[in-house]
Amino acid sequence: MVRAQLSMVMVLDKCIGCHTCSLTCKNVWTNREGQEYAWWNNVETRPGVGYPKTWENQEKYGGGWVLRNGKLRLRLETGRFKTPGREDYYEPFTYNYENLFSEELSDQQPHADPISMYSGEKIDVQWGPNFDDDLAGGDLTIPADPNWSGIDKAIYKEFKNVFMFYLPRICNHCLNPSCLAACPRKSVYKRPEDGIVLIDQTRCRGYRQCVQACPYKKVYYNWKTGKSEKCIFCFPRIETGQPPVCALTCVGKIRYVGVVLYDEERVLEAAKAPEDQLVALQRDIILDPFDPQVVKAARESGVPDNFIEAARKSPIYYMFKKWEIALPLHPEFRTLPMVFYVPPLNPVVTVLDRNGKYSADYDSILPTIDKLRIPIRYLANMFAAGNEEEVRKALKRLLAIREFFRQIEVEGKSRSEAAWVLEENGLTVEDADMMFRWLALSRDRYVIPTAKKELRIRLPSKGR
Ligand code: SF4
Numbered sequence: 001m002v003r004a005q006l007s008m009v010m011v012l013d014k015c016i017g018c019h020t021c022s023l024t025c026k027n028v029w030t031n032r033e034g035q036e037y038a039w040w041n042n043v044e045t046r047p048g049v050g051y052p053k054t055w056e057n058q059e060k061y062g063g064g065w066v067l068r069n070g071k072l073r074l075r076l077e078t079g080r081f082k083t084p085g086r087e088d089y090y091e092p093f094t095y096n097y098e099n100l101f102s103e104e105l106s107d108q109q110p111h112a113d114p115i116s117m118y119s120g121e122k123i124d125v126q127w128g129p130n131f132d133d134d135l136a137g138g139d140l141t142i143p144a145d146p147n148w149s150g151i152d153k154a155i156y157k158e159f160k161n162v163f164m165f166y167l168p169r170i171c172n173h174c175l176n177p178s179c180l181a182a183c184p185r186k187s188v189y190k191r192p193e194d195g196i197v198l199i200d201q202t203r204c205r206g207y208r209q210c211v212q213a214c215p216y217k218k219v220y221y222n223w224k225t226g227k228s229e230k231c232i233f234c235f236p237r238i239e240t241g242q243p244p245v246c247a248l249t250c251v252g253k254i255r256y257v258g259v260v261l262y263d264e265e266r267v268l269e270a271a272k273a274p275e276d277q278l279v280a281l282q283r284d285i286i287l288d289p290f291d292p293q294v295v296k297a298a299r300e301s302g303v304p305d306n307f308i309e310a311a312r313k314s315p316i317y318y319m320f321k322k323w324e325i326a327l328p329l330h331p332e333f334r335t336l337p338m339v340f341y342v343p344p345l346n347p348v349v350t351v352l353d354r355n356g357k358y359s360a361d362y363d364s365i366l367p368t369i370d371k372l373r374i375p376i377r378y379l380a381n382m383f384a385a386g387n388e389e390e391v392r393k394a395l396k397r398l399l400a401i402r403e404f405f406r407q408i409e410v411e412g413k414s415r416s417e418a419a420w421v422l423e424e425n426g427l428t429v430e431d432a433d434m435m436f437r438w439l440a441l442s443r444d445r446y447v448i449p450t451a452k453k454e455l456r457i458r459l460p461s462k463g464r
């Protein structure tokens with residue numbers, strides 16, 4: 001059975017941490033009572049603890065799947081874990097602006113105290129959704145980042161001089177969603193036509209199993225309605241061919257939205273892969289939309305032609321499957337997340353020789369990958385279940401594109417003379433032109449087919 005999945009790629013080198021995506025999402029979807037603390041889209045600074053605090057630590061929160069004796073089990077069924085509470089999110093607050101006008105005359109400036117949005121009482125604010133933004137409070141938060149695993153502790157003590165990047169996050173609309181599997185009411189479902197994961201608000205009874213089971217902590221309990229809610233990939237916009245609000249308003253133009261085709265029968269096989277092969281197997285079940293056999297099977301499975309056409313132009317297909325420059329976030333959770341990240345090079349490679357001059361020597365550029373400021377190991381822990389080769393390959397290809405264009409623009413070489421840099425890294429000149437158009441010029445970032453409501457598509461098979 002061939003299915004279509006809507007998906008997103010975020011290019012992390014381009015994220016400026018402005019939080020516009022979070023604010024526009026909030027204004028559209030969670031600007032109401034009961035969802036004050038809910039950030040369906042949030043942006044974290046790395047290294048750091050994220051939101052809710054240390055969400056990546058599944059020993060604490062019990063999200064995702066574990067592989068035991070060849071079988072996948074929800075981690076939350078294997079022990080007792082913490083459900084994130086107010087201390088892990090924050091107590092939403094505003095300010096007593098009224099006080100600015102009503103305070104009695106005194107020598108001091110009037111001031112607006114922080115007040116709880118729940119109780120209206122004055123509170124002592126200890127934490128917020130971005131209190132560790134730009135490494136603020138890093139002495140306390142950096143050591144709690146689980147992505148340091150296997151890295152010399154001396155590095156993170158020097159973190160302020162080492163590196164920093166932003167990590168925007170939404171629900172990953174996973175192929176093997178643990179939120180869905182954990183729901184005792186079967187309220188969580190994955191739309192068969194485009195893979196968007198939703199919660200049926202008429203069925204949900206607020207048991208919060210999904211909150212616990214999602215390893216990305218992207219389901220939020222609404223204390224007002226008593227039901228759980230999550231990112232809906234802006235499906236009312238998607239159905240009319242428009243990008244999600246977070247992508248539309250992204251200042252850095254880092255977000256790419258498109259469709260991929262995948263082999264539904266192989267989802268469990270991919271989710272059970274050995275850790276070092278998780279990314280490769282997830283890539284393997286994404287199908288080639290140019291292959292006539294795939295097109296035939298897609299049509300037989302009820303995938304409309306406009307989805308197949310969109311899959312051929314999909315930036316996700318090229319970046320994740322073909323060029324292998326985009327990677328999933330924490331594949332070791334085994335949910336097969338379908339939001340991908342192009343890892344950051346940080347900083348732009350400028351190799352200085354001993355005399356402090358820029359070195360144009362190609363050989364001195366590519367080997368520097370292991371000397372970049374962000375440890376490869378840190379990125380591998382985050383985007384490849386520890387498999388450093390996946391990260392190395394992606395970064396080398398990104399560097400190869402830069403070097404190709406540098407040789408043309410700076411050294412005046414012809415395209416064919418410079419093409420060897422690409423060939424060495426498994427790319428073609430055509431790939432380079434497409435990458436340049438997408439990554440540098442940010443053109444055609446959204447390839448979204450409109451919904452075909454009239455089509456009947458079989459519901460997903462049971463068991464996941
Ligand atoms: S990211 Fe979490 S909420 Fe979203 S589909 Fe995956 S498991 Fe479910």
Ligand code: SF4
Pocket residue numbers: 014015016017018019020021022043166168249250251252253254
């Ligand atoms: S709007 Fe774009 S650039 Fe700004 S924080 Fe969000 S993802 Fe990053």
